[in-house]
Amino acid sequence: MKKLLLLITIIPFIGKTQTEDSVFIKRIADEILTNGKAYDLLYQLTKQVGGRLAGSPQFAKAVQWGKVSMKAMGADTAYLQECIVSHWVRGGKDKAVIVEVDHIKQTKNLDALALGNSLGSNGKPVIAEVMAVKDFNEFEKRKDEVKGKIVFFNYPFNPTYISPGKAYGETGVYRRSAASRAAKYGAVAVLIRSLSGSTDNNPHTGVMVYNDSFPKISAAALGLKDADALYELCKKSSVKVSLTTYAKMLPDTTGYNVIGELRGTEFPNQYITVGGHLDSWDVNEGAQDDGAGVVHTIEVMRALKALGYHPKHTIRFVLFANEENSKNGIGGGEKYAAVAKEKNEQHIFALESDAGGFTPRGFGFSMSAAQLQKVQTWLPLLQPYGTEHLANGGGGADIGPLAKNLKTPLSGLNPDGQRYFDLHHSRGDVFENVNKRELLLGAVNMTGLIYLIDKYGL
Amino acid sequence: MKKLLLLITIIPFIGKTQTEDSVFIKRIADEILTNGKAYDLLYQLTKQVGGRLAGSPQFAKAVQWGKVSMKAMGADTAYLQECIVSHWVRGGKDKAVIVEVDHIKQTKNLDALALGNSLGSNGKPVIAEVMAVKDFNEFEKRKDEVKGKIVFFNYPFNPTYISPGKAYGETGVYRRSAASRAAKYGAVAVLIRSLSGSTDNNPHTGVMVYNDSFPKISAAALGLKDADALYELCKKSSVKVSLTTYAKMLPDTTGYNVIGELRGTEFPNQYITVGGHLDSWDVNEGAQDDGAGVVHTIEVMRALKALGYHPKHTIRFVLFANEENSKNGIGGGEKYAAVAKEKNEQHIFALESDAGGFTPRGFGFSMSAAQLQKVQTWLPLLQPYGTEHLANGGGGADIGPLAKNLKTPLSGLNPDGQRYFDLHHSRGDVFENVNKRELLLGAVNMTGLIYLIDKYGL
Numbered sequence: 001m002k003k004l005l006l007l008i009t010i011i012p013f014i015g016k017t018q019t020e021d022s023v024f025i026k027r028i029a030d031e032i033l034t035n036g037k038a039y040d041l042l043y044q045l046t047k048q049v050g051g052r053l054a055g056s057p058q059f060a061k062a063v064q065w066g067k068v069s070m071k072a073m074g075a076d077t078a079y080l081q082e083c084i085v086s087h088w089v090r091g092g093k094d095k096a097v098i099v100e101v102d103h104i105k106q107t108k109n110l111d112a113l114a115l116g117n118s119l120g121s122n123g124k125p126v127i128a129e130v131m132a133v134k135d136f137n138e139f140e141k142r143k144d145e146v147k148g149k150i151v152f153f154n155y156p157f158n159p160t161y162i163s164p165g166k167a168y169g170e171t172g173v174y175r176r177s178a179a180s181r182a183a184k185y186g187a188v189a190v191l192i193r194s195l196s197g198s199t200d201n202n203p204h205t206g207v208m209v210y211n212d213s214f215p216k217i218s219a220a221a222l223g224l225k226d227a228d229a230l231y232e233l234c235k236k237s238s239v240k241v242s243l244t245t246y247a248k249m250l251p252d253t254t255g256y257n258v259i260g261e262l263r264g265t266e267f268p269n270q271y272i273t274v275g276g277h278l279d280s281w282d283v284n285e286g287a288q289d290d291g292a293g294v295v296h297t298i299e300v301m302r303a304l305k306a307l308g309y310h311p312k313h314t315i316r317f318v319l320f321a322n323e324e325n326s327k328n329g330i331g332g333g334e335k336y337a338a339v340a341k342e343k344n345e346q347h348i349f350a351l352e353s354d355a356g357g358f359t360p361r362g363f364g365f366s367m368s369a370a371q372l373q374k375v376q377t378w379l380p381l382l383q384p385y386g387t388e389h390l391a392n393g394g395g396g397a398d399i400g401p402l403a404k405n406l407k408t409p410l411s412g413l414n415p416d417g418q419r420y421f422d423l424h425h426s427r428g429d430v431f432e433n434v435n436k437r438e439l440l441l442g443a444v445n446m447t448g449l450i451y452l453i454d455k456y457g458l
Numbered sequence: 459m460k461k462l463l464l465l466i467t468i469i470p471f472i473g474k475t476q477t478e479d480s481v482f483i484k485r486i487a488d489e490i491l492t493n494g495k496a497y498d499l500l501y502q503l504t505k506q507v508g509g510r511l512a513g514s515p516q517f518a519k520a521v522q523w524g525k526v527s528m529k530a531m532g533a534d535t536a537y538l539q540e541c542i543v544s545h546w547v548r549g550g551k552d553k554a555v556i557v558e559v560d561h562i563k564q565t566k567n568l569d570a571l572a573l574g575n576s577l578g579s580n581g582k583p584v585i586a587e588v589m590a591v592k593d594f595n596e597f598e599k600r601k602d603e604v605k606g607k608i609v610f611f612n613y614p615f616n617p618t619y620i621s622p623g624k625a626y627g628e629t630g631v632y633r634r635s636a637a638s639r640a641a642k643y644g645a646v647a648v649l650i651r652s653l654s655g656s657t658d659n660n661p662h663t664g665v666m667v668y669n670d671s672f673p674k675i676s677a678a679a680l681g682l683k684d685a686d687a688l689y690e691l692c693k694k695s696s697v698k699v700s701l702t703t704y705a706k707m708l709p710d711t712t713g714y715n716v717i718g719e720l721r722g723t724e725f726p727n728q729y730i731t732v733g734g735h736l737d738s739w740d741v742n743e744g745a746q747d748d749g750a751g752v753v754h755t756i757e758v759m760r761a762l763k764a765l766g767y768h769p770k771h772t773i774r775f776v777l778f779a780n781e782e783n784s785k786n787g788i789g790g791g792e793k794y795a796a797v798a799k800e801k802n803e804q805h806i807f808a809l810e811s812d813a814g815g816f817t818p819r820g821f822g823f824s825m826s827a828a829q830l831q832k833v834q835t836w837l838p839l840l841q842p843y844g845t846e847h848l849a850n851g852g853g854g855a856d857i858g859p860l861a862k863n864l865k866t867p868l869s870g871l872n873p874d875g876q877r878y879f880d881l882h883h884s885r886g887d888v889f890e891n892v893n894k895r896e897l898l899l900g901a902v903n904m905t906g907l908i909y910l911i912d913k914y915g916l
Binding site: 034162416418 | 487497618622655657817843846874880894
């Protein structure tokens, strides 16, 4: 009987709370889908600022834009947090040309981009025979042939993976480490197949890392059509390529995280972080990567403010510096977490959007099982807006250090991923390839999640 | 004890069957994602055939292409089914121009498209003052002002609906019936706001219907930016527009459904239908609407054949004629169901893809509760490929007559819908706006569903 009474007491409460929450989340959705500024802000960031690699003048411009936008969109306070950032410059137009096939002169241009943080050839062509391999396995077997060659790794995306992110994860090792692995056996440069499964020929850059034990040779990515053609050609012919790159690693420099805050009313010293990274590659507008995450972040803030929501906890909206090519232990995310630890701040949750502004399909979480279980009870509240999973595993490169330093529970937005790696780090990542409603719906679901975290804690 | 024994007997069976099914559906996915021809076929249909309204020479070309493709992709038999189709022609380049504002001459072009099945002005400009209204409610209140005017209905998509299809449903009445409702009170032409929520200014055509009781005045849709600008202008000024259209309704003519079959091994006289519509509007390439459905249909067949699957039931793959502007009781879908009824065929299930080639999110079903319950037990088998719902309610315009005539259970593929109405019936619906993997994943989920229906029945 007591139990029954308890149930009778609890059920209307649950009902009322869920209704209150679903009504408020509907207000969030209506506000963002009707008055959302994310798309207009993205236009500004992509078309008026443009590509914005850490250390570049465009990044400095993006920082100013970020601070102004945070204030304009309703931050209680907006400020910059200084940090050390990598400073790599492409230095010129990368050029890869097939110059000889079976000792007969040719001039066939290949669409190529030097990899981020690689060192160029100072504009002098590196001309050598190409040794084309599919993977490291084949490469190691043929290591005796490597000396004096340009090694070309043509490891493809596995199209049978439903998530292209899984294919990206698998191929990443070629971009990161192929140069030094080839240099170890005397290669003079490396080419890699771009980390993409696209139908076009745009090359995709991205960060690589040298192993200091070996010569630092040039490294560039080829568009997929050129990669296929070169690979086929190398199977039956001796092929010479000329690779000219200009890239330079300059001394580390100063950058800034842009931070906007909505001050907490009950627990002002407990922090929730929402963020994306402000920097992008130099060859595009960084629209999906990570302009989308930047404007998602600002939109969550704008919507909460516009609805007159006074958070219990202080919510920080952070546009991180230098995600793309930060080196070990530096960059915006590292600095943010280091300062948080230094100040002994309590960070109860962090959410990142760094997978594009496509239709949201859910969130991934890195937190305790009990916390995840609690979060999963909110699924019915977010489902009407497209969230279909609240799954184990997720976060983001910029908020990762918070988990490492402060054991902060993390989450990452998971948008539909089919188009992301078609555009990612290539010249195709421009404003025109972002859909307004898909972008806004990401912000709707993020704002809903942040509201629930703020209201109920973890 | 008996129960326990039964369980012990059943569980391994369920386990084995589910495993067999999940293994086969994985083979389907691998086959389509690796060797799928849907994207190449779509290239042919959009770039080599192009826009293909019923009755047009391009439609005739599409029919031949369809039959050849069915055979090339493995149909046991491929044939044409003759039917009667509407024959409407645009007849020239539609032109809408603001020619006067507050009695001062202007020349401001508006991006406009005559509505399908509307009658043009024979290339003579209809020049009149514009009466701009938001909706029928305002229109009826101001009916005394209508005479001699061009009435402009500016009823917008509701951005707060999460499914743009709901907004399309709500605004459809303006496209279909605005002309006759305005003509009733003496309007000389109508303009409508395009049925879209896009960020561009492309006008969207689509079918309308005259009420024979009133004069058949010209009707055209405006791009959204022009619609907004005209509406604002009309609020504060007297605006004259000149509308020149050429459209003609020609006598009904002959068209064809293209049918490919895989013959059933156990129940050859029981039919499963998979289809999309072959016709498209004239102003685009009909890539998403419904080139995607056409190539989905052929891909399902190709994949089953390539995997050596011998269906129990006869599966018909149908490219329907004349979905876009069929009139009451004619068109490909009507004919297909009429012939099926005449021959007393047993149609156990029909599936249509006519919502684009975007990432699949599920299927909607129109069938009995018991049948739906059975289908829903298959959700775990399709979830790995993106299907997140097997929901009540769904089908397609072309398979609808099968349900009406033969009570056939229906289903429609539900892809992610955020981009569809940006492109639908506008010049933006071209091959370049279809993503290969999103398209192929639709075929994966459709093939999986058809395999399960064929194996287990309903």
